[in-house]
Amino acid sequence: MQQDYTYxxxxxxxxxxxxxxxxxxxxxxxxxxxxxxIRLLRxxxxxxxxxxxxxxxxxxxxxxxxxxxxGEIVTEQEVFDxxxxxxxxxxxxxxxxxxxxxxxxxxxxxxxxxxDPMELFDAVSNREYQRLPEYMQDCTRExxxxxxxxxxxxxxxxxxxxxxxxxxxxxxxxxxNEIIRLYCELFAASGDIKIAVRSAKTKKSHDFIxxxxxxxxxxxxxxxxxxxxLDFDAIIAYLNLTDYKGAVEAIRTSMSAFEKxxxxxxxxxxxxxxxEPFGVGPIVAYILARENEMKAVRLxxxxxxxxxxxxxxxxxxxxxxx
Amino acid sequence: MSAFFQNSGLFxxxxxxxxxxxxxxxxxxxxxxxxxxxxxxxxxxxxxxxGKVLIFQLLPATQGIYGLLVGILILSNVGLIGGAKEITVxxxxxxxxxxxxxxxxxxxxxxxxxxxxxxxIGTVAKKPDQFGKAILMPAxxxxxxxxxxxxxxxxxxxxxGM
Numbered sequence: 001m002q003q004d005y006t007y008x009x010x011x012x013x014x015x016x017x018x019x020x021x022x023x024x025x026x027x028x029x030x031x032x033x034x035x036x037x038i039r040l041l042r043x044x045x046x047x048x049x050x051x052x053x054x055x056x057x058x059x060x061x062x063x064x065x066x067x068x069x070x071g072e073i074v075t076e077q078e079v080f081d082x083x084x085x086x087x088x089x090x091x092x093x094x095x096x097x098x099x100x101x102x103x104x105x106x107x108x109x110x111x112x113x114x115x116d117p118m119e120l121f122d123a124v125s126n127r128e129y130q131r132l133p134e135y136m137q138d139c140t141r142e143x144x145x146x147x148x149x150x151x152x153x154x155x156x157x158x159x160x161x162x163x164x165x166x167x168x169x170x171x172x173x174x175x176x177n178e179i180i181r182l183y184c185e186l187f188a189a190s191g192d193i194k195i196a197v198r199s200a201k202t203k204k205s206h207d208f209i210x211x212x213x214x215x216x217x218x219x220x221x222x223x224x225x226x227x228x229x230l231d232f233d234a235i236i237a238y239l240n241l242t243d244y245k246g247a248v249e250a251i252r253t254s255m256s257a258f259e260k261x262x263x264x265x266x267x268x269x270x271x272x273x274x275x276e277p278f279g280v281g282p283i284v285a286y287i288l289a290r291e292n293e294m295k296a297v298r299l300x301x302x303x304x305x306x307x308x309x310x311x312x313x314x315x316x317x318x319x320x321x322x
Numbered sequence: 323m324s325a326f327f328q329n330s331g332l333f334x335x336x337x338x339x340x341x342x343x344x345x346x347x348x349x350x351x352x353x354x355x356x357x358x359x360x361x362x363x364x365x366x367x368x369x370x371x372x373g374k375v376l377i378f379q380l381l382p383a384t385q386g387i388y389g390l391l392v393g394i395l396i397l398s399n400v401g402l403i404g405g406a407k408e409i410t411v412x413x414x415x416x417x418x419x420x421x422x423x424x425x426x427x428x429x430x431x432x433x434x435x436x437x438x439x440x441x442x443i444g445t446v447a448k449k450p451d452q453f454g455k456a457i458l459m460p461a462x463x464x465x466x467x468x469x470x471x472x473x474x475x476x477x478x479x480x481x482x483g484m
Contacts, residue, residue, distance in 0.1 A: 006356060006440055010363025013447040073363075277360075277441040 005280055008073035012286045015069075016274065018045050019286075019322045020293050025300065029313055034304045041297065055301040059294055066290050067112050070283070079280055082171040082184050083287060087113035088120065089164035092136060092143075093157055095124040100147050135170075139163030158212045165191045165214035179281045182269060183288070188216040190262045193244065194255060196228035196235050205229065218243050256316060263292055263318045270321060289321030296320070332400055334414030338421035339396040342474065346389025346428025353382025353436030360440040364447040374446050374453050378439040381460050385428035385435075388471040392424045395475065399482045413481060420477035427470030435463035 020028075024044065031037040034055060041047070041058065048065075052058045071077065087110040094108045098121070109117035115133060123131035129140050139159055147156040165188040172184020192213045199209045206229035213221040219242060227234035239248055250261035266288060273285035296317055303313045361375035394403070396417050401407030409417075438460035445456040 004359070006359045007363040010360040010440070010443060010447060011367055013444040014364055014367035017448055275441075275444070277437070277444050 003074070003076050003079075003280075005074070005283060006278065009277060009279075009282045011073050012282050016286060016289075016322060019289055019320065020044060020296070021320050021322045025296055025317055025320065028297065028300050029303075029310055029317075031304070034301055037301060037304060055298075055305075059298055059301075062290075062294055063112065066287065070287060074280075074283065079175075079180075080284070080287065081114050082168055082175070082180060082187075083284075084112055084114050085167055085171065086164055086187075087111075088115050088133075088136070089160050089167075091115070091117045091120050092124070092132075092140060093160050095121045096140070096144055096147060096156060096160075097153065099125045100144070135167045136163070161191065162212055162214050165216075169214060169216055177280050177284065179270060179273065179284050183266065183284070185216055185218055186262055186266060188214045189218050189244065190258070192216065192219055192221060192224060193235075193239070193247075193251065193258065196224050197232065197251060197255065197258075199225075200228045200230075200232045200235055260316060260318055263295070267292060267319050267321055274321070285321065292318050292321065331409035331411045331414030332402075334411065335396055335400040335409055335417035336402065338414075338418035339393040339402075341418070341425045342389045342396070342421035342428070343393035344389070345425035346392075346432070347386045349429035349432030350383050350386030350389075353385070353432035353439070354379060356433075356436040357382060357439040357443065360443040364443055368447065371446060371450060374450065375443050377457060378443045378446070378460065381439050381457075381464065382432040382436040384464060385424075385432040385467045388424050388467055389428050392421055392471065392474045392478065395478050396421065399478060413484070416481045416484075417478065420474050420481060422474075423470040423477075424467075424474040427467055431463050431467040431470075435460050435467075438463055 028037050028040055031040055046062055047058055091109050091113055094105050098105045105121055129137045132140060143156045143159040168184045169188045172181045175181055195212045206225055209225040209228045213225055223238055227238040236248055247261045250257040270285040273282045276282050299316055357379040361379045364371055364375050397403045400409050442456040442460055446453050
């Protein structure tokens with residue numbers, strides 16, 4: 001039976017009023033130092049009853065609060081696998097590298113994942129790949145073999161990243177929600193574009209680039225990889241013919257500008273969910289909005305620590321959902 | 323068999339009363355339930371909005387009352403409440419036909435009104451000061467339940483005078 005999200009959406013509707021808006025971010029940016037910025041965030045409901053003073057601890061707490069809240073309002077968590085699966089693949093990279101170097105994964109594992117991180121680490125360290133989810137087994141074998149034979153960490157990462165993108169695309173195709181489909185498509189397409197740009201800069205071969213890219217509907221990876229094997233301008237020329245024409249300026253500027261373009265694009269598409277009373281869309285939009293908010297706060301707080309100018313930060317700030 | 327049909331006027335009239343009460347009641351139960359779920363969601367976050375969300379939840383309840391009203395009217399006219407009457411097959415079928423507007427319109431308008439009420443509850447959760455405007459939207463759906471009730475009642479009164 002399909003889950004009814006009416007209760008969850010009603011709770012989300014109220015929580016949306018507490019999201020940070022563009023004005024709140026500017027106030028945060030104008031705070032004289034990190035403690036003042038944290039005080040402002042606490043006034044907005046961030047943190048808990050304990051007086052958290054460390055920015056990273058506050059952000060981790062907010063991430064945990066977000067997923068605890070989602071766990072409370074939605075019983076079938078599988079619908080959000082497309083958001084949590086990248087953490088599993090990150091944990092897989094950590095596990096493979098730690099196992100081959102005979103190290104402990106302390107502090108490197110992400111806990112907001114579909115699989116239990118320690119269970120995953122244990123399966124990899126005992127080479128019991130059948131204990132891993134089916135979509136992870138082949139890439140784990142391939143990445144482990146590649147790392148043991150070549151000691152090339154980049155190749156290992158590439159194999160796992162590709163498997164991650166492919167699985168996210170599959171999850172997107174399985175979903176009947178437009179926002180989830182778009183997010184998954186954009187996840188893979190932006191990954192492919194980043195691979196193309198980086199490969200063009202490091203002069204990688206066509207075969208290597210094609211091997212790293214994941215199939216998606218909005219890009220022809222044959223053409224994109226061929227363009228990346230030529231030069232950066234060929235990538236831009238190809239992208240001008242695709243749905244990502246609007247991102248070309250951002251790609252020319254930098255990869256972080258492109259990431260900002262992706263986040264802003266997604267935020268813009270999600271805005272309609274603010275008034276959608278049914279379905280999983282508003283919940284997904286809220287999660288992405290909160291993730292976006294945390295990215296913005298992390299950027300501002302690290303800018304305070306590193307004494308970056310307000311202008312530099314403003315250029316990188318994402319537009320907010322509310 | 324023909325004797326059964328000749329004496330089945332009361333049966334058809336009772337079927338009409340049951341149909342009106344049942345269909346409109348089902349619609350209201352679904353509607354109030356759906357709006358109640360959304361109202362509970364908002365209350366979990368902001369208990370002070372109880373009075374406002376309760377009104378939204380109650381909006382789809384009226385169709386069930388309209389169905390009940392039509393049901394009672396039919397029962398009263400055919401003598402099942404307040405004394406026996408002779409009801410012909412034609413009269414029985416007419417009472418059944420008279421129950422159809424509120425039965426179907428009650429069912430569907432309550433379900434659609436609840437969707438509108440859920441959206442209104444979302445609006446009030448975000449902007450409590452917009453309660454007055456938000457309540458108007460689901461109230462519009464009520465118009466069609468009232469129109470159906472009117473036709474059902476006029477038909478029943480008309481049949482009684484035949």
